[in-house]
Amino acid sequence: MWSHLKRSLANLTKHNLEQLTALMKARLKRMQYRPGLIEGLMAKTGFDLQPL
Numbered sequence: 001m002w003s004h005l006k007r008s009l010a011n012l013t014k015h016n017l018e019q020l021t022a023l024m025k026a027r028l029k030r031m032q033y034r035p036g037l038i039e040g041l042m043a044k045t046g047f048d049l050q051p052l
Helices: 002-009 017-032 035-045
Strands: none
Touching: 002 017, 017 035
16 A cells, blocks of 8 residues: 555655645545455455455
């Protein structure tokens, strides 16, 4: 997920830490509402996320 987030921030310029923090929170919030993206990223790890 970090790699995906970094790619979405690659070409953006922010003037201070507060602006960068706000942008990162907004991008993470957007990712939260995309279950297909999160499932795809987790599937790529190879971990079995089913309860025991």
